[in-house]
Amino acid sequence: MTGAAVRRAFASTRDQRRKTARARRVQFHPQGKKRMNRRIAVVSGGIGGLGTAICQHLAQSGHYVVAADLAARAERIAAFREETADLAESIRFMPLDISDFDACAALVREVENEFGRLDVLVNAAGITRDTTLRKMTPEQWRSVLTVNLDGVYNLCRNVVDGMCARGYGRIVNISSVNGQTGQFGQTNYAAAKAGMHGFTMALAREVARKGVTVNSVSPGYCETAMVLQIAPEIRADIIADVPVGRLGQPGEIARVVDFLAAADSGFITGANIPVNGGYFMDF
Numbered sequence: 001m002t003g004a005a006v007r008r009a010f011a012s013t014r015d016q017r018r019k020t021a022r023a024r025r026v027q028f029h030p031q032g033k034k035r036m037n038r039r040i041a042v043v044s045g046g047i048g049g050l051g052t053a054i055c056q057h058l059a060q061s062g063h064y065v066v067a068a069d070l071a072a073r074a075e076r077i078a079a080f081r082e083e084t085a086d087l088a089e090s091i092r093f094m095p096l097d098i099s100d101f102d103a104c105a106a107l108v109r110e111v112e113n114e115f116g117r118l119d120v121l122v123n124a125a126g127i128t129r130d131t132t133l134r135k136m137t138p139e140q141w142r143s144v145l146t147v148n149l150d151g152v153y154n155l156c157r158n159v160v161d162g163m164c165a166r167g168y169g170r171i172v173n174i175s176s177v178n179g180q181t182g183q184f185g186q187t188n189y190a191a192a193k194a195g196m197h198g199f200t201m202a203l204a205r206e207v208a209r210k211g212v213t214v215n216s217v218s219p220g221y222c223e224t225a226m227v228l229q230i231a232p233e234i235r236a237d238i239i240a241d242v243p244v245g246r247l248g249q250p251g252e253i254a255r256v257v258d259f260l261a262a263a264d265s266g267f268i269t270g271a272n273i274p275v276n277g278g279y280f281m282d283f
């Protein structure tokens with residue numbers, strides 16, 4: 001046998017062994033073949049306005065999705081189950097308070113133990129406590145920073161080791177146009193969302209050689225409960241400043257997240273994709 005023929009024969013035996021091992025893993029897994037062969041995604045804030053649409057898009061593109069969110073949101077959990085009923089085979093709710101580091105560690109462990117992998121993390125959990133800085137209490141400052149920024153650390157810190165070891169991962173952080181421009185009454189929120197951009201770029205550099213990409217998406221004003229709670233006259237003024245002349249739809253954000261989460265988006269990392277109807281343009 002020539003050297004090349006030996007290498008070919010060895011490669012084909014090695015491929016066969018890998019296939020058999022994979023098939024065995026699938027066969028003996030309690031959840032069955034379907035889930036094991038799919039990419040596994042965790043979406044924090046998964047039952048929220050943007051989170052729900054992100055879960056739906058990821059499920060539609062073939063992922064098995066864990067929607068992680070606060071257990072206390074009972075009404076919203078029920079509504080989420082209804083809204084995603086047609087994808088119930090592909091989406092599961094798991095309770096999580098992302099401000100709790102140990103809870104994030106436990107959730108990641110549980111997903112990895114059950115599925116043997118965690119391929120995609122979308123950090124979509126976020127809250128607002130809008131008020132001018134002159135009135136802002138330490139609690140209003142801390143709660144927004146804790147959920148919106150510490151939460152990103154808490155989940156990313158717990159997923160990166162596994163992603164790097166497996167040589168594959170997609171992390172998408174949902175920031176905001178207001179992290180790029182600032183907004184009246186949002187020193188806390190704008191600081192956290194701007195912080196996410198720095199975090200995204202720094203982590204992207206750290207894990208780039210390991211097959212893991214880290215990007216952010218910066219939505220503008222979308223039709224979600226968070227935006228609909230802004231006083232109508234203020235909201236009308238904001239919409240008047242949006243070149244496309246309307247609020248965004250959650251699905252318009254979700255399709256960009258799904259794009260970044262795809263296996264063939266591996267050359268995009270440390271990037272921010274704005275989806276804001278032209279509200280803020282730069283290059």
Ligand code: CAA
Nearest residue numbers: 128130131132135176177183184185220221226227230234
């Ligand atoms: N620009 C300039 N001045 C403003 C203003 C504005 N947008 N809003 C209020 N002011 C003025 C007021 O007229 C008032 O003036 P005087 O002191 O002379 O009377 C002063 O500023 C203080 O106003 P308030 O006492 O009303 O301020 P407040 O602490 O109660 O906060 C606010 C007001 C709730 C922040 C309100 O301005 C607001 O809702 N702004 C919009 C905030 C916003 O866009 N949030 C986005 C939420 S959705 C989201 O964040 C999703 C995303 O990523 C895009």
